[in-house]
Amino acid sequence: MAYVATRGGEQAMRHAEQFFRTLNGPVDTACIRLIQRHMPYLIDRIMGEASLYAPELAALALVQTGGDLYEAVLLLRAYRSTQPRLAYAIPIESEQTLTVRRISAAFQDVPGGQMLGPTLDYSHRLLQTELLDPTQAPPPRVPMPEADTAAPRHYQPVTTWQRLNGLLDAAPEHPPCDPVDIPDVTRQPVTFPAPRAQRLQLLARADTGGLLTLGYAGMNGYGITHPTVNELCLAYADVYLRNPLTGTPFSAGRVRISQAEIVTPFRGGEAQLGLGFAATMGWNEVKVIAAAMLDLEMDGPDPHPAHQEAFVLTHTEAVEASGFCIHYKLPHYVTFQSNLDSLRRAQTQASHRVPATEQNE
Amino acid sequence: MMPATSTTGAISSPIQTLLDPPRLVTRRPLLQTDGLLKRYGRVTAVQDVELRVYPGEMVGIVGESGSGKSTVLRLLNLQELPDEGSLILDLPGYAETNLFALDRFQRRMIQCQHIGIVYQNPYLGLRMQTSSSGNIAERLIMAGERTFQTMRQVARESLDASEFPLERMDDAPWQLSGGMQQRVQLARAIALRPLVLLLDEPTTGLDVSVQALVLDTLKHLQHELQPATVLVSHDLGVIRTLTDRALVMRHGRVVEHGLTDQILDDPQHPYTQQLVHARLS
């Protein structure tokens, strides 16, 4: 009964929060800056799941919650839902992004080239324990060598070549659309089947771990056995707004984005490549690969139950899933009592029942 | 009675004009379809099918896989809609109504109250995890029954009429043998005493001895309940045992129709001859 303690509830709650803060030590601005500076991928991950591009607020949320990712995402989402919508950005094409990393697993080389960019993919996964030793001098900063030729800023998508060569269906026609009219999952409830815009939004906001689990199940024999990464991009994208007076577009700033395309042949019973796509704010490589794979999987003719659209998109909703899971901590003694009543009744019934055929009904 | 066999390759004139009504029947047919046409994409599954079935009569549809006979049954069961054509059942208030033109809700009511179906595959006709008696109770529930003891009673009677062992009435179908599953399907189909009974290869896949017993039950029930029954089968033995009249279908069309004995003993159409011959050899 301790947590329905009569009259003590409010005070107990205040103390519980105080205890948490005391245990985890004081936090200050410097600590928030440090996290923002040194954990960009963690920041990107929660910005993606929160669908709010605000590195400073994301760092604050992380510190405030002691690094509990689900709580941090919830803080950001709750903050986001209070913010006014000042303007809608102008849609941009992939080619317009400032790409720093672009690889394709489908071809040895692709128009524009393979560009590794910044990645730990080929690092040796050895802990640098020497960094723990305060007596050792920090390793010297090695300056990044200049490239002989500058890498291109923009790349032709691999799909452009594939479409030219009849491997992919032509990109669907999309008539010019006012961004205001795009169905927005944060403002309209989703009903399934979901419009494509909502699906891509939900994938972009989805829980990274959840997408990985379902995506991995697909790769591991419960779906497309071998998806091919057609293209994976990390880039900076300008957020173009229109000057409200002159109508002239201008860049209000840059955000980090990641995009992945997955292809697989003979998808949907046609002699064509099937294409799956996902994009997020922030650089979240694992997430976009799993999400693009699931995008393709969900459109399959008879997807595994765990790869059906409604299943994937409802169960990878990070804030809802985590909130519902922890709500089971709440008292449920009235519902449990109700179940016990039915259970005891059934026990009584069982003790004096006769088989169906002998009943004189 | 004059011979009632047509041998036109593609029937253009309605069956009605070629057939005398069966002698016992003086009323209009209970089930009547005209000009059924059903396409799946580029494939025409059923074309120009016309059918009359009178109360108490069992009409067989014979043909190989892909001939369109099961499609006809799904259309008669109102579970699919044709691209063209009509279905009229001689029901009070609906005697002039093309049932295909009704809305989904009304179609479901008609289907529930007046049509019973038995599928070859019990998974299509039964809830495998629900008790056998519950499978029958569901029909009553759909028709508005809300009294538990009535559901028990009707389930017991229907299962009994289908010669199902009552001590297993609360077992789920997945626990039962194939023959027993078909008996549960049959009990479910006849629970509301439907005017129309549709049988889609009801004994295919059963052991020969079990098959004989189930056929016996079907014959017995047909006699007792007097529904207008359409039986689809590729098995000419089943057709001969049960049906009064038969239609032979090929490539979605009726190629021959008439009294069952006549069709089986004196087939006119080359395709029917081939079917009958294949069985004999």
Added chain:
Amino acid sequence: MRRRLLKAVALPGYQVPYASRELPIARGWGTGGLQVTLSLVGPCDCIKVIDQGADDSVNAANLRRFIARMTGVETTTDALQATLIQSRHRIPEERLREGQILVLQVPSPEPLLPVQPDLAKAREMHADADYALMWLSLYEQLVQYGTFTTGAEYPVLVHGRYLMSPSPIPRWDTPMLHQAAHVTLLAAGREKRLYAVPPYTDVYPLEFEDVHFRVESQQGRVCYQTGARHKLMNELPQPDGQVRYQLSDSGYATKLWQHQQGDTVTIGATYYDDAGNFYHRGYLKPDTDPA
């Protein structure tokens, strides 16, 4: 939010989708109810928040603290004084009156979920008022266990049309929704659905003509603090293997206790009288499980 609420009131029992913004409270912790409450409270309101019947359950206290902090509204533990009651899993024992609003937090708004996990298909079943599978599940319960086995969250038919989840209230509370003087608003934050039972609306639990819905038996249970009987009791296991009972409705219990101390308190008429009879006579039918 208010437009959606009007729609919900106009279509009793129908689940109205709404955007359901993220709030500074975890999802699944009453965010649906909270959005309804926040959209309705005005300066003259007085709110009561309960969880499992208790005003000082941590979650209730937390939500009350949040609502008061955000709106400055008055709070109370007295069901009679409250103009708006937000509740998780209970309806107060004292009869609510016209003009009062009851907001119930809903974890799973779709009553068909146990028989139809595909929500698109469930929507179609609602459109057709096709609830055969629910009735079938009642049949199956009787066949297998000889009694209805649903605990809390017993499905009800509202206004003869929509099947509705009354939220996980115990069966004891289910009849309180029928022809009630107050309006009940039910909201699921996570599932983004809200629905309503307007005042004086028929609400009937699914039951057979010959096997009836029954509420949790409170027979022989006496509240160890107040001596009350025939109200919903919490069962408190004791170290010696015995059990004690305590009123689930803490606001009502407090008033009974104050009354016994000689304080002047107004105790309202209750839905169930002290002999256990429900105030709409004949609504609860005799206990008739098949022998």
